[in-house]
Amino acid sequence: MPQKTLTIEVKGLTKIYPGGIRAVNGVDFAVAEGEIFGMLGPNGAGKSSIITMLTTLSSITGGTALVAGEDVAAHPYRVRRAIGYVSQDLAVDDNLTGWENLFLQAKFYGLTNEQVKQRLNEVLTMVNLKDRAHDLAETYSGGMRKRLDIAEGLIHRPRILFLDEPTLGLDIQTRQEIWKYILFLRKEAGMTIFLTTHYMEEADRLCDRIAIIDRGVIKAIDTPDRLKAEIGGDVITMTLNDSGRGITRAVELIKGLPEVRQVKSHAEEYIVIVENGELTVPKIFEVIRDTDTKITKITVKRPALDDVYLHFTGRGLRDEIEGSKEEGFRQRMVMRRARRR
Amino acid sequence: MKLGSDIYYVFWREMKRFWLQKTRVAMTIFQPLIWFALMGSTMNNLTQGMAAGSLMKRMMDGGTGPLLIKNFLDGAPDYMTYVAGGIIAMTALSGGIFGGTTVVWDRRLGFLNKMLAAPINRASIPLGKMLAIAVQNTIQVAVIVIIAMIFGVNFRTGLTGILLILFIAALFSMGMSGISLALGARLKSIEALFAIINMLFMPLIFSSPAMFPASAMPGWLLAFSHWNPVTYVVMPLRVLIYKGWLWKDILFGASVIVGFVLLTGALAVLQFRQSFS
Ligand SMILES: Nc1ncnc2c1ncn2[C@@H]1O[C@H](COP(=O)(O)OP(=O)(O)OP(=O)(O)O)[C@@H](O)[C@H]1O
Ligand SMILES: [Mg+2]
Numbered sequence: 001m002p003q004k005t006l007t008i009e010v011k012g013l014t015k016i017y018p019g020g021i022r023a024v025n026g027v028d029f030a031v032a033e034g035e036i037f038g039m040l041g042p043n044g045a046g047k048s049s050i051i052t053m054l055t056t057l058s059s060i061t062g063g064t065a066l067v068a069g070e071d072v073a074a075h076p077y078r079v080r081r082a083i084g085y086v087s088q089d090l091a092v093d094d095n096l097t098g099w100e101n102l103f104l105q106a107k108f109y110g111l112t113n114e115q116v117k118q119r120l121n122e123v124l125t126m127v128n129l130k131d132r133a134h135d136l137a138e139t140y141s142g143g144m145r146k147r148l149d150i151a152e153g154l155i156h157r158p159r160i161l162f163l164d165e166p167t168l169g170l171d172i173q174t175r176q177e178i179w180k181y182i183l184f185l186r187k188e189a190g191m192t193i194f195l196t197t198h199y200m201e202e203a204d205r206l207c208d209r210i211a212i213i214d215r216g217v218i219k220a221i222d223t224p225d226r227l228k229a230e231i232g233g234d235v236i237t238m239t240l241n242d243s244g245r246g247i248t249r250a251v252e253l254i255k256g257l258p259e260v261r262q263v264k265s266h267a268e269e270y271i272v273i274v275e276n277g278e279l280t281v282p283k284i285f286e287v288i289r290d291t292d293t294k295i296t297k298i299t300v301k302r303p304a305l306d307d308v309y310l311h312f313t314g315r316g317l318r319d320e321i322e323g324s325k326e327e328g329f330r331q332r333m334v335m336r337r338a339r340r341r
Numbered sequence: 342m343k344l345g346s347d348i349y350y351v352f353w354r355e356m357k358r359f360w361l362q363k364t365r366v367a368m369t370i371f372q373p374l375i376w377f378a379l380m381g382s383t384m385n386n387l388t389q390g391m392a393a394g395s396l397m398k399r400m401m402d403g404g405t406g407p408l409l410i411k412n413f414l415d416g417a418p419d420y421m422t423y424v425a426g427g428i429i430a431m432t433a434l435s436g437g438i439f440g441g442t443t444v445v446w447d448r449r450l451g452f453l454n455k456m457l458a459a460p461i462n463r464a465s466i467p468l469g470k471m472l473a474i475a476v477q478n479t480i481q482v483a484v485i486v487i488i489a490m491i492f493g494v495n496f497r498t499g500l501t502g503i504l505l506i507l508f509i510a511a512l513f514s515m516g517m518s519g520i521s522l523a524l525g526a527r528l529k530s531i532e533a534l535f536a537i538i539n540m541l542f543m544p545l546i547f548s549s550p551a552m553f554p555a556s557a558m559p560g561w562l563l564a565f566s567h568w569n570p571v572t573y574v575v576m577p578l579r580v581l582i583y584k585g586w587l588w589k590d591i592l593f594g595a596s597v598i599v600g601f602v603l604l605t606g607a608l609a610v611l612q613f614r615q616s617f618s
């Protein structure tokens with residue numbers, strides 16, 4: 001989107017933590033005004049590290065970042081005034097009511113009492129918390145807390161809203177509700193939204209463009225549709241079984257088929273990208289018939305972002321990853337409870 | 342003016358939380374009650390014995406004249422009156438020294454980052470928290486004063502003196518919280534912070550005349566007590582409680598504490614600036 005004004009411009013951004021962990025390794029990207037830009041990647045990919053640098057919360061080791069037209073390193077205060085930040089941590093204060101949480105945030109952004117009254121009303125309605133506004137946040141469910149947290153990020157009408165994993169640990173209904181708000185915000189307020197996620201569906205549904213990030217490096221940036229098109233066809237996943245040393249040859253033979261674009265191995269499986277899945281499967285069986293190799297399992301499907309992810313990183317977003325994330329989320333909730341007395 | 346408003350709202354949050362922590366508010370009343378009820382009455386008897394013992398020793402050493410309990414307890418008529426100032430100082434110390442834990446919790450729960458992402462002055466976070474600790478301490482000490490009165494302690498300088506006692510104790514808790522907040526900003530784990538607090542708390546109490554008179558301290562401890570800020574809180578508090586308006590002593594102690602607060606406040610602000618640039 002070169003004709004639009006850019007509101008985030010990042011060049012060679014690098015983060016090395018004390019101890020030498022290179023969490024972000026020279027990334028470049030730009031986000032246009034009014035765009036919903038997503039960053040998709042697994043645990044430890046560097047998503048939060050990028051967000052904390054762009055929101056002035058951690059120092060930039062290398063490269064430059066402009067946010068809302070301001071250099072983040074040179075003018076952090078100006079950047080802070082232009083942005084809203086909703087962290088991955090569900091950072092509402094349990095000892096305050098929803099209303100007080102919002103009030104505090106509004107005052108930190110220097111809103112007048114009149115503005116406070118009007119905006120609080122507005123955002124509470126929007127996130128559907130009006131009737132619970134005067135209850136302590138510790139009595140809220142996870143979804144309500146997240147909505148409150150997002151509302152806090154909006155109270156001062158930022159030009160750019162940073163959402164770090166906005167639906168982590170939420171059930172599907174709440175997740176969909178939050179997606180609705182995010183789309184609403186862009187439509188009604190023209191807000192630019194930068195979000196990170198490790199949910200494929202979320203990236204697909206919300207984002208105008210997605211950056212796929214893995215181990216601190218951006219592997220691809222494009223619209224979800226174009227990313228899927230880049231794969232170029234259907235995805236066949238199969239497991240091979242071999243008594244001798246024939247697998248390499250079998251793979252060579254499969255690669256030789258005119259319909260086959262690409263063959264990759266991932267864990268125990270082979271991923272074959274083909275033009276027409278249903279027609280190619282019999283041909284695959286045909287071509288390896290004379291080798292010692294047997295196909296023990298095979299599936300065909302249209303490409304999803306998962307496949308895009310695998311295509312660009314050579315790795316899958318596996319279940320264990322998701323499991324550990326939700327575990328982390330639960331631990332945070334336990335910690336909160338432990339804190340209350 | 343943004344700094345003033347930022348400090349106020351950080352303070353506002355801490356106060357809201359304070360009233361909610363029912364256990365904490367209850368402990369405010371309960372703890373001094375226990376001190377007076379148990380320590381006070383036991384020590385009343387014990388100190389009489391100790392005074393008698395030390396009187397005997399002096400007589401055998403061929404010391405000068407009779408020694409009264411009064412002299413042994415730095416001029417206090419009884420241990421209860423003597424220890425009231427110590428309990429107030431100890432309450433201020435513990436209220437202040439635990440102040441840094443809120444930073445560690447805020448960091449853990451992500452609330453600190455929320456504040457840091459907002460356009461607020463970095464200094465407002467420690468300063469607002471220090472202010473809240475001072476006010477919370479004032480409330481606690483007011484409760485202690487009332488309990489002390491119930492236990493028969495006679496505050497010689499009246500209401501003005503009591504207000505001054507509240508003020509000095511509040512300043513001290515604020516000063517201690519400055520150290521604790523600086524530590525909290527630097528250390529990332531609550532365990533490490535607690536370890537340091539525990540390491541500091543007891544020595545600070547027992548190397549000061551808070552609980553036991555300086556006359557009972559061995560020489561090396563007495564020397565150390567001159568470097569202990571608690572000594573300089575206890576001294577003016579005792580003067581106000583049972584000695585009367587000895588302005589020189591009051592002003593001396595108070596100015597040491599004011600200097601202490603300025604120093605630790607600056608320390609906390611600098612540490613926050615450094616930790617969260
Ligand atoms: N404060 C820190 N100190 C040292 N290393 C860190 C710190 N924060 C993150 N890292 C490391 O940097 C890498 C990237 O972490 P980051 O939190 O940015 O990933 P992420 O993509 O947000 O992951 P997640 O999906 O788990 O939130 C990881 O290897 C992590 O261990
Ligand atoms: Mg993250």
